[in-house]
Amino acid sequence: MPVLNPADDAFLEALSARLPDDTLRPAEPRYLEEPRGRYRVQTGVVALPRSTADVAAIIRAAADARVGIVPYGGGTGLVGGQVAITGRPLILSLERMRAVRAIHAEENVLICEAGATLAEVQAAAEEAERLFPLSLASEGTARIGGILATNAGGVNVLRYGNARDLCLGLEVVMPDGSIWNGLRRLRKDNTGYDLRHLMIGAEGTLGVITAASLRLFPRPAARGAALMAVPDPAAALALLAMAGASVGAGLSAFELIHRQGPEFLREVMPDIRQPFDEPPEWMVLIDLGLGRGQNPAAALEELFAEAFEAGLVTDGVVAQNEAQRAAFWTLREAIPEANRRIGAISSHDISLPLGAVPDFLQRAAPALSEIGDFRINCFGHLGDGNLHYNVFPQHGRNRANHEAERPAIKRCVHDLVHSLGGSVSAEHGIGRLKVEDLERYGDPVKLRAMRAIKAALDPAGIMNPGAVLRA
Amino acid sequence: MPVLNPADDAFLEALSARLPDDTLRPAEPRYLEEPRGRYRVQTGVVALPRSTADVAAIIRAAADARVGIVPYGGGTGLVGGQVAITGRPLILSLERMRAVRAIHAEENVLICEAGATLAEVQAAAEEAERLFPLSLASEGTARIGGILATNAGGVNVLRYGNARDLCLGLEVVMPDGSIWNGLRRLRKDNTGYDLRHLMIGAEGTLGVITAASLRLFPRPAARGAALMAVPDPAAALALLAMAGASVGAGLSAFELIHRQGPEFLREVMPDIRQPFDEPPEWMVLIDLGLGRGQNPAAALEELFAEAFEAGLVTDGVVAQNEAQRAAFWTLREAIPEANRRIGAISSHDISLPLGAVPDFLQRAAPALSEIGDFRINCFGHLGDGNLHYNVFPQHGRNRANHEAERPAIKRCVHDLVHSLGGSVSAEHGIGRLKVEDLERYGDPVKLRAMRAIKAALDPAGIMNPGAVLRA
Structure with missing residues (x-):
């Protein structure tokens, strides 16, 4: 370049x-x-x-x-x-470009400018009695342009997909200043290379997304949630399969929470209500959205009974109303904030083939203990095989005490993930932080193709230089 | 080149x-x-x-x-x-490369070589008690490589998405003979440009797909279907919205059928059973897949009652068992074969913003009647805004009589589709037939980007020369 x-x-x-x-x-x-x-x-x-x-x-x-x-x-x-x-x-x-340009409620389509925040888009959909299902902790601040540029994920990917799956079309200013008007409202369009999917996830290195056509959904008529304690991650996976078979497409989230999360909350956010007196080693948060006339609480109770019978759960709480459901989610969503307050030495946004999750969890902690004495907070979107596997100092110490160990920690986690066929960036992207990881773990043929595409579309290399690919 | x-x-x-x-x-x-x-x-x-x-x-x-x-x-x-x-x-x-390399049933993933037929993949999934939901008329012959290269659609897109939405990873031989090993089993992976989505739909012009990692789904516990007569396409759209709100995510197909389809069947495939004595002007085929303990027939009857009340349907039949459901689908799936036997002058695989479908249908027939006297068979995946709008000779004439009118017919339909924000290739792709259409209707900035990508990845232009882009 x-x-x-x-x-x-x-x-x-x-x-x-x-x-x-x-x-x-x-x-x-x-x-x-x-x-x-x-x-x-x-x-x-x-x-x-x-x-x-x-x-x-x-x-x-x-x-x-x-x-x-x-x-x-x-x-x-x-x-x-x-x-x-x-x-x-x-x-x-x-x-300054945050207008909702159009809502086609009957088509389940919303067109907005890239500066709109995720929360603004969710609210506009809600006003039209529709759902924009993407949901993540920073939704009040994160903007649609960035969300699409990074192909953000969040808690509802299991049912509704990543950001890319929620986008029907884009308006993009290309690296030469020309404007691609691809703001389509179509569910099917096979007219040439999928430039939309190339721009989504390119992190602003191939152009600037200025507007997007987004998919909306009918709002589930009836919602429910449950927290269930599971003996181990393998049981959580079996419970996930059981839930898929019994409630089908209504399963919208399946989050894994290790005990360390609730313990951090007690330490730094004691006001967060916790449903179990003693947090279980592992629990899952299951969220359902069902059609009219269906009863999510009953479906979750039935699932619990079946899972208890099979030895997959040991304890559980089913939300009896929307307030309880919200409280479960508050618990889940507070974990990243608690992590920030504690201060991670190294955070890892990884994904694994579902079947490899238990193996990873069994092997990662002992491997890390050879580097030092840490607390590990593992939580995330088990339904998508996406874990946030974050490494913290022991009580009384802080991340500054461990700066020297950070590269070894990262390498240890990422090597193991890679050896199991996983990804070292599940939903956060490459940015500048993981350029070296991409070079280390990425497929060389894919990397060569990426560089060729970058050079073809942005020959001067002006778009977000140094992100994703080395400048 | x-x-x-x-x-x-x-x-x-x-x-x-x-x-x-x-x-x-x-x-x-x-x-x-x-x-x-x-x-x-x-x-x-x-x-x-x-x-x-x-x-x-x-x-x-x-x-x-x-x-x-x-x-x-x-x-x-x-x-x-x-x-x-x-x-x-x-x-x-x-x-010769049709092996199923692996099935990870507990992960809902199947990895196969590109030569496997769609039917073979469906059968392998079925054997593992899973569903590979892509379904189209040519599934016994179409191979996974071609299905992904063309991003095929079919009847279950409404619920499960197009071919690209069902693919987690690819193995591709690039235009220089190098092998990209992207056969991942991950639901989330944000490590660089999405080469997978670029290859899918590129119709073999950027490389050859040799294997794919595909998404499976739990098989719906209970299935149902209904045929409902609707007064017009606008009513069909309102019924679609009503169905989405009442049955939610269980809605797997919503097919529109104009009377011409059943009439063609009577003409050339009289053995196909037809549920209505007199085919209605328009009908829809609704298919549901629900969770355990739910009753699709009851849900469809309830939907019918609500829609009847609202004046959206005039007649209907709900399948009472799987054989009746299969008979409805046989009727729908026989229409393309009947079309082949009659012989279309010009076929159009179009998509429209859902809200524009009634307008298109109102305007297209009068516009075509200025060119000549034709029979029009319109059917397709209304849930996706995807119509097959095919123009036939009147009884007693054949397509050879109308060869001269074909370009004008095509232009008339495609101009109208384009003016309404639609696509002139919804699910079939560009191939060689629609290269000129792509040049005429495609966004020039997108076309320039496509040519730059093609030149970057296939500088010698050896991959499927003349398809999608002019050689």
Whole structure:
């Protein structure tokens, strides 16, 4: 890739003259660092366009001047995709472009601009008596553009899929400033290469998503949830299969929670209500959304009885109303916040073939104990084989005490995941944090194809330089 | 693109020496024409490799010699993607590579080679007490490689998605003969550009799919189906929304059938049982798959009562057992065969935003009647906005009488579809038949990106030359 130029005063002045007033301004700190504090720069300039035409003008100018562009969504990404630490690129935030352009409720389609937050899209769908099912802890801040660029996952993937599965079409400003108008509302469209799926998950390295056509769903008429204690992860998997067979397509989430999560909550968020007096070693949170006239609580009680009979569960609580269901989810959703307060030495967003999950869990902890004495909080979306396997210091110590061990910890976890056919980035993406992991674990033929595609679509290498692929 | 060399004797001899015995042979007629007879060549040579390594050797040799490769699946494609009429390329059939390499029933994953037929995969899933839900009329012949290369659709897309949605990973021989091993069993994997989705739907122009990792599902515990007569397409759409709200995720198919279909069946397939004495102007076939203890027939009867009340249906039959359900599907699945026997002047595989379907249907017939006097058989997957809108001669005439009108008919239908935001190829792909349509209706920025990707991954242009993009 050719060397890029910085977004210097001359470039910014010339660009500013071509854009509406106040489109460019010095970047506040929130644009210059990311949640885990691993990537941070001192200064920068952020462009805040109001229209797709503005975005196109910005990118055209950057392409002409060979200046890097770093797309910034809600800033919630956990792999440093939104913060470039070298080269003084221009930061591009679409936060002023958050309109819901159209809702076609009868078609279950919503079209919005990329700056809309996930919560805004969920609310717009709700107002139209529909469901936009993507749900994740940062939904109040994360924006649709970033969510699609990183192919975000979350808790409802089991039933509704990842972000890419919820997108029917895109509007994208390409690396040369041209605009691809692919905002279709179609469920089937086999007219050429699937550029949409290429842009989704490319983390802003192949273009900037400016708007999206999203799938909505009927709201489940009846919802329910249960927490069930399981003897071990293998039992959790058997319970997952049992639930799939008995409640079928109504199963919307199946979350695994290790005891360490509730224990962290007691330590740093004692107000969170916990349903078990003594947290079980492992539990699962099961969520159902059923059709009219069906009874989720009864279905969950029946599932519990059948599973108890089979020795797959030892204890359980079925939500008797929506408030109880919400309380179960509050418990689950508070775990990432508790993790932040405790301070992980190393976090791992991994996925495994479902059948390999028990083997991984059996082998990872002993392997890590050879590196040091840690607490491990494992939780996540077992239904998708996606675990957040995070390593913490023992009580009384902190992550700074373990900085030196971090590379070995990461390597240990990722090597094991890779050897079992898993992925070292299930839902967070590559960003800048995992570029080396991708080079180490990625298929070399795929990597070569990725580099060829990048060079073909972004020959100057201006789009999010250094993310996903080495600049 | 550079000019390709023919697969001449010198090339074939040299290649043959590098491959196991009998890998190459003169192509029988089935490899040289396609179902609708629009593309046909006199002679050719077909390569029948037994392993991915053989495929890689063939493609490497073709790349070195700049000889074109035409991947051939089951030969059931309807857009000429499997027959190259110029340049004497080598035909590549994976019919000897049909092994099911692994079934992970507890993970709902099946890994098979690309030459397995869809029916073979369905049967293997069934044997493991699972469902592979893709279903289409040619399933006994169509092979997984072709199904993925064309992103086939079929009758269960509403619930389970298109072929791409059912694929977790791929093994692909790239245009330089290298092998991408992407046969993952993961539900979530955000490690770089989604090469899988780029290969799916690329119709063999970016590489050859040699194996795939496919998603299985629990078999619905209880199935049901109903035929309901609706006053018009708008009522059918309202009924679709009502069904979504009442039965939720259990809705697996929602097929629209115009009276012309049953009338064609009476004409050329009189043995097919028809449930209504007089076929209604429009009817829908609704299929449900529900969980244990649920009663699909009762759910459908309830839906019928509610819809009748609302004036959305005028008559209906609910299948009381699996044999009746099968009979409904036999009726639906026989329509394409009846169409073949009657002989369409022009067939259109279109999709529309759901809300635009009634408008399209109201406007298309009068527009066509200005070109000539035709019979129109419209049927298809209304739940996906996908219609097969096929134009036939009046009784006593045949398609040969109307050859001159074919381009005008096609243009009339496609212009209207395009103006309504629809697609001129919903599930069949571009092949060679629709290259001009893609150029006419496709977004120019997307087309430019497609050409750049093709040139980047297949610089010699050997992979299925002339399909999708002009060679």
